[in-house]
Amino acid sequence: MQNDVQKTPKQWTDLEALTQAAECLRILAHPHRLRMIQMLLEGQYSVGDLAEACEIPSPMASEHLRLMQRCGFLASQREGRNVFYHVTEPHLQRIMECIESRFDPSAKE
Numbered sequence: 001m002q003n004d005v006q007k008t009p010k011q012w013t014d015l016e017a018l019t020q021a022a023e024c025l026r027i028l029a030h031p032h033r034l035r036m037i038q039m040l041l042e043g044q045y046s047v048g049d050l051a052e053a054c055e056i057p058s059p060m061a062s063e064h065l066r067l068m069q070r071c072g073f074l075a076s077q078r079e080g081r082n083v084f085y086h087v088t089e090p091h092l093q094r095i096m097e098c099i100e101s102r103f104d105p106s107a108k109e
Contacts, residue, residue, distance in 0.1 A: 023071070024071045024072075027068060027071045027073075028068075028095070030064065032056060032061070033064050035053060036050050036053075036064060036065065036068070036085075037073070037087070037092055037096055038096060039053060040074065040085055040086060040087045041087055041093055041096060043086070044084045044086040045084065045085060046082045046083065047062050047082070047083055047085070048061075048082070050085070062083075069085075073088065073089045073092060074086065074087060
């Protein structure tokens with residue numbers, strides 16, 4: 001049976017924009033990176049602090065941070081021998097809230 005009612009076409013997001021979104025989501029799709037984002041949404045942290053919290057070596061943490069920085073999620077600031085990172089993408093807060101509400105049983109609704 002054919003529907004005679006014409007539906008109004010939805011304005012779909014441009015495929016190029018969706019390709020960029022998919023790449024950024026792929027970058028986030030790692031447990032160590034998600035933990036780092038959780039921490040960095042609370043304030044700035046050094047590579048060493050983030051590495052310790054993720055139980056990984058500092059060079060590995062640095063690589064994760066560089067990937068997220070390239071995607072525009074983070075920025076860094078050098079203070080002496082330490083590099084501190086902070087979140088620059090405001091939408092990460094809502095993304096993490098969705099992830100936590102879906103996958104963290106202790107998260108408040």
